[in-house]
């Protein structure tokens with residue numbers, strides 16, 4: 291018996307360094323790299339599509355050819371659309387309304403689209419009793435996100451929580467994860483968006499070489515200060531650093547703190563009180579310990 295509504299929480303994820311590994315098979319495509327998952331994240335409420343037209347039977351499912359994925363998506367209460375969310379619903383053969391709520395900015399390096407897709411997969415599976423395992427749902431969300439070109443490694447990182455290291459790219463069963471064992475306060479300031487689709491759609495050779503070097507250095511010393519240090523080098527060598535982020539990173543370093551750029555956004559994140567100490571007025575959260583999960587409504 292399905293409840294036809296469910297809610298999931300998925301942490302935000304800032305990528306500190308990465309290399310891109312495209313592949314025709316979206317489960318094989320992904321990124322290697324490392325980042326930090328955040329207690330600030332995305333809450334996704336999935337419920338039966340209000341138009342009701344495309345619902346069939348108790349499970350509220352449809353034939354994918356006759357309207358799976360129908361329903362409305364809202365983002366913070368406003369009608370909107372996230373391609374990876376639509377694709378995750380279609381893959382599950384579910385017609386549903388999806389309410390995405392987040393305090394994080396979209397397109398600024400927090401992996402909101404991946405979180406929305408993963409939250410949708412977890413909640414839709416529960417609401418409509420689709421009977422998929424966690425790995426299967428992560429695979430569906432990863433493929434949706436990669437297929438839309440809005441991310442490569444956020445979904446697998448968000449499923450894990452903590453400070454994920456993506457040793458090998460790809461969905462569960464293909465990729466391989468490790469992590470930096472750490473808990474920390476995290477501060478961040480956003481100056482604006484950077485188009486993930488544009489960066490990933492361009493030449494990623496230099497960026498990926500820098501990402502591989504940075505990952506090698508982190509694996510030798512998997513500690514948070516090293517993560518921040520190699521992230522700063524990566525942003526410079528990958529030619530992704532934007533002036534306002536560079537200025538903030540320098541200001542935090544001058545004040546004795548640790549900061550780096552969040553990929554891919556005009557966003558700086560810092561450990562502990564790094565940005566406050568440098569005179570900024572940041573958002574404050576922590577490293578998320580649990581990863582993506584279903585929550586009570």
Ligand SMILES: Nc1ncnc2c1ncn2[C@@H]1O[C@H](COP(=O)(O)OP(=O)(O)OP(=O)(O)O)[C@@H](O)[C@H]1O
Pocket residue numbers: 365370371372373374395396397398399400401402403404438439440441444484485486487553554555
């Ligand atoms: N207000 C909005 N601003 C930006 N994108 C939006 C907005 N509303 C919906 N979208 C959709 O959300 C997705 C944003 O994906 P994108 O990868 O750019 O951002 P992100 O996942 O938040 O960040 P990042 O990949 O940089 O970590 C796209 O599919 C876009 O079409």
Ligand SMILES: CC(C)(CO)[C@@H](O)C(=O)[O-]
Pocket residue numbers: 305307308320321323399401440441442443444486490553554
């Ligand atoms: C490509 C990316 C930096 C976009 O946010 C992220 O998905 C990642 O680290 O793979």
